[in-house]
Every structure is written in structure tokens, then in C-alpha cells.
Amino acid sequence: MKNRVAVFLLLASAAWAQSAPSAAEIDAIYPDIEALYIDLHRNPELSLQEQKTAAKMADGLRQLGFEVTSGVGGHGVVGVLRNGTGPTLMVRTDMDGLPVEEQTGLPYASRVKVKDASGAEVGVMHACGHDVHMAAWLGTARLLAKSKQSWRGTLVMIAQPAEEIVTGARAMIDAGLFTKFPRPDFALAIHDLADLPAGKAGYASGYMLANADSVDITIFGKGGHGAWPHTTIDPIVIAARTIVSLQTIVAREVDPINPAVITVGSTHGGTKHNIIPDQVHLQLTVRSFKDEVRKHLLSAIERVTRAEAAAAGAPTPPAVKVTPGVTATYNDPKLTMRLAGALRRNLGEANVVEVPPKMGSEDFSEFGRAGIPAVMLWVGAAEPAKVEAAKASGTPLPSLHSATFAPDRERTLRTAVMAETAAALELLGRSP
Numbered sequence: 001m002k003n004r005v006a007v008f009l010l011l012a013s014a015a016w017a018q019s020a021p022s023a024a025e026i027d028a029i030y031p032d033i034e035a036l037y038i039d040l041h042r043n044p045e046l047s048l049q050e051q052k053t054a055a056k057m058a059d060g061l062r063q064l065g066f067e068v069t070s071g072v073g074g075h076g077v078v079g080v081l082r083n084g085t086g087p088t089l090m091v092r093t094d095m096d097g098l099p100v101e102e103q104t105g106l107p108y109a110s111r112v113k114v115k116d117a118s119g120a121e122v123g124v125m126h127a128c129g130h131d132v133h134m135a136a137w138l139g140t141a142r143l144l145a146k147s148k149q150s151w152r153g154t155l156v157m158i159a160q161p162a163e164e165i166v167t168g169a170r171a172m173i174d175a176g177l178f179t180k181f182p183r184p185d186f187a188l189a190i191h192d193l194a195d196l197p198a199g200k201a202g203y204a205s206g207y208m209l210a211n212a213d214s215v216d217i218t219i220f221g222k223g224g225h226g227a228w229p230h231t232t233i234d235p236i237v238i239a240a241r242t243i244v245s246l247q248t249i250v251a252r253e254v255d256p257i258n259p260a261v262i263t264v265g266s267t268h269g270g271t272k273h274n275i276i277p278d279q280v281h282l283q284l285t286v287r288s289f290k291d292e293v294r295k296h297l298l299s300a301i302e303r304v305t306r307a308e309a310a311a312a313g314a315p316t317p318p319a320v321k322v323t324p325g326v327t328a329t330y331n332d333p334k335l336t337m338r339l340a341g342a343l344r345r346n347l348g349e350a351n352v353v354e355v356p357p358k359m360g361s362e363d364f365s366e367f368g369r370a371g372i373p374a375v376m377l378w379v380g381a382a383e384p385a386k387v388e389a390a391k392a393s394g395t396p397l398p399s400l401h402s403a404t405f406a407p408d409r410e411r412t413l414r415t416a417v418m419a420e421t422a423a424a425l426e427l428l429g430r431s432p
Contacts, residue, residue, distance in 0.1 A: 020346035020422035021143045026414055029142055033413055036060075037135035038108045044097030044124045044131070046114060047162040050075040053095045053134070057159040060138045064145040066157065069181070073171030077159035078181050081145060086153025086429025090184035090372070091420065092364060093130070093137035094163035100125040103403040128164065128400045129192035129381060132407055136190060136379075136416035143421050144428075152429035154182050166212070166326040169366035178370060186335065186427045187367040187374035190420050192381040193355070194400045195390075198411035201343050201419045202355035202378030205336040207289040209376075210259070212325035212361035213298060215284040217242070217305055219269075220316040226274035233313055236269050239280040242308045243267070246284075249300045260297055261287040261359055287359045289328045298322055329365040332373040339375055342426035343419055351415075360400075377423060379416045381407035 036056070045053050054075040061068050066079035075095070101123025102110045112124040126132075141157050158177070162168030178184075196202055219242065221235030243264050254260045262284060269280030284301070288294040302320045309318045343352045355378050368374035382397055390397050398404040 020342075020418055020425065021147075025143060026139075026417055029139055030410075030414065033135050033139045033417065034410070036138060037131055037409065037413060040131040040134055041106075041126050042108050042110055044110050044112055044126045045095070046099060046116065046124055047096040047165045047168070048074060049114070050095045050161045054159060054161065057093070057095065057134060057138065061141060061157060064141055066141070066145075072158075072177065073161070073173070073175035074168065075161040076168065076172045076175070076177075078177065079141070079157040080181060081141075081155040081157075083148045083155070084152040084429075086151070087185045087427060088154040088156060088182045089424060089427050090156040090158060090187045090367070091137065091140060091424060092158045092160055092187065092189045092367070093133040094160050094168070095130060095134060096162055096164050096168070097124045097130065098127045098164055098401060099123070100127045100401065100403050102127070104406040106406055125403065127402060127405050129405075129407060130163070132192045132379070132381065132412055132416055133190060134159070135413055136420055139413075139417040140420040140424060143417070144424060150430070151425055155424070155428070156182055156184055163363055166361065166363040169363040173366060173370055178372075184372055187364075187372045188420070188423055188427065189364050189374075189376045190379050190416055191362070191376055192400075192407060192412060192416070193378045194381055194402075194405055195387065195397055196353070196355065196378060196380035197382055197384040197387045198380045198408035199384065199415050200351045200353060200380040201347055201415060202353050202380070203336055203340045203343070203375075204331055204355050204357055204378075205333045206331060207328055207357045208331050209329035209357070209362045209365070210261075210287040210289055210359045211291075211294045211328045213286045213294070214323040214325055215286055215298070215301055216321045216323070217282040217284065217301075218319040219280045219282070219305070219309060220314055220318060221276070221278055221280075221312075222315055223278040224276050226276055229276060232276045233315060234276050235278065235280040235314070236276070238309055238312045238314060239267060239269060239282060241312075242305055243282070245304050245308055246301060249297060249304060253296065253300055254293060258293050259287075259289055259357070259359065260293055261285070262297060262301065287361070289357065326361050326363045327365045327369055329362050329376060330368050331375045332368070335373050336375050339377065339423045339426060342422050343377070346418060346422040347415070375423075377419060379412065379419055381412045383408040
């Protein structure tokens, strides 16, 4: 009996030891991961145009033995790998690039130019690291497909379109992601971070990224000659007062412990020095974490805007149009701490850090809102020496969405594959 227990404990120990790929296993696949990354970086596609990128993701999964379905919610790809009885894990990557003309100077820099939705020619770049996400995602799929003896369950790999316009996740859900395919018990994703040193992984428990809404405001006045302002109702002055007053919503109406942002990113009005226009158009982005804060911000924006117009005697109330964006990304706290522990065991305590919530946005949040316990993990993308130099000089590094953003390629890719695979194995059932 004692011998049987000893054998069981030895087998269990060996299974738990396989919680992440070895350095040798990553070495074996790294050349292919890097080649894929370079190809994806050179050939980005805009949101809703990811046809060739999706084909590469689908082909990669088919070669690994996944059941693959393309065209889910646009160019979305779903791959299913069944491996006995156990949990169902969904691992997501995003695919779309940004309308940014690359200025990194890299030998594999994107030179792609296409027509955007308005017909204008734009440069296209993976300025948010979706090329990193995709290369690591296929690397993770490859390692998990080759190590089926160390886990049990169902692995659902999804390649999502249109993240940059925050519509792709919802489109895939609406197309039957959770009804036509196995409904996951967990959802997992990674995202690179431009100011976290490559080689490190990060996590945030609870709120990670923000709600985001767009607000368009048209303020109406009565135009006329700039030399006779008393005969007009100046919408530029009303707009100026409105912009200042909007800032008091965050400063004086929101509890300081609740993050909130109201930014007026665009103001358009007038045609000439000495003409007072009839109207001014404002474009706002509004960020928050909590739903109740989000609701208050949007209501207060309309209230303040209408009040300023009324105070100035505007002939027509302003038009306020809210375009709902995306909900806050909320990492399931219990699941987050479980994965943070797995990362520490595999990357080392010093290489796993807690990252404060950020006011950017991501539609990975849609999967959590659909009732799936979900976690998105950060992966450092900045060259460590450059991070230290930036801290010393006070000069910030290029951010995500910058034309000069370039990940520290090898360290970032290796860490991304290690982190994503370790997290996946933590969540999938162990072999007996």
C-alpha cells in the first residue's frame, strides 16, 4: 500500500511539474514563432479587413489537429481541440492592426497602405502588439497540442477580429461563439505592455481596463460678424465654457476613489478670423470603471452642456449623442490570483508584478460580461535597459499605438508563450 501511495505521489508531482514548457521546448519552436511574428508585423490588416491574417491563424490551428471554423462574426476563427473529460478553456488573440504609418526603422517594418472606411489612404501598423499576441497564441496552441498527456479537457482557441474598434468580441458572441462551440469554463488572453520590461509578466485583480464611451456634442449659436459680437450668440464662447465646466464633473461630482476621465479630444467650429459661426462640434471620450460612475458621467455631461447653452441664451438646445463603446475589463479576482501564482512558479517571483488598472479599453471584457470567468494578463514588451534609462531621464518610452513602438522581440515573444502556456495548463485538467 505504501509503495502504491509513493508511486501516486511521484506521478502527481511529475504532472504538476509540467505546469509550463521547458526552455528547450520553447527553443525548439522559437524560430517558427519569430518568423510568424515578422510576417504578421510586415503585413498588418485593419479592423474588419483581417482576411489574410485570419487565414494564417486558421491554417496554423489545422496543422495542429484542431477542428477549425472560419468566418465567425466577420473574420473570426475558432479552433477546438478535445482531450478527454475536463474543463473547457478559451484562449483569445486579437488580429487587427491600426491606421498608423510605421516609423520604427525596423528591417521588417510595415509598408502597407490601404484605403480606410472613408476612402482615405492610410498606413497600417501593428502598433498595439497584436502581432505579438498572435505569434504567442499559435506558439501556445502548438505546445499544448504536443503535450496532451499533461492535461485533460477542451481547448478553444479563438482569433478575434476588430478589437481596435471594439466590435469583434460582441460580433463573435452574437454569431454563436458560446452556443455553436463548447462554452468555456474560463477565458484567457494576454496583452503586451509598452512600459513593462520584457521578461516580466503582470496582472491586475478586478478592474484592469476601463469603460469607454464616445460623446458628440453640437452647440448652436447665432452667427455674425466678429466685430459685432453683441448681435450674435457665440457658440465658440459657449463651447469654451462647456469644456471647462465638463472638467468639474470629475473634479467635484465623482468620488475621488473612483477613477474617471472626460477628455474633449476635438473641437471644430468657424471658418475665418472675423466670422462668428452658427455652431461648434465637440468630440469627447469618457472613461470609468464602475457602471454607476459611467451612468453619472454621461448624464452629467448632457446636463452641464445644456445648462451652459441655456445660460448663454442659445437659440437651440445642444445636440448630445452618446455612442456606447465597450465595458470595463474585469479580471475575476480568485482566478487572477491563481494564475499569478502559476506565473510566479514558472517565471520566478521577481518577474511577476501587479500592474495598476489603466484607463485604456479592450473588448475582451465582453467575454466576462457574458458570464465567463476571465483574466487578461500583461506581458512586458520594453527592452529592460531602455526602461531604466527612461526612468533616469524622465523621458517616456513610445506607448502602444505609437508609430515608433517596437517590442523587444525575442524576450517578449518567449515570455508571452511561457506565460500563456503556463496559465493555460494551470486551468486545464491534469492527467491522472
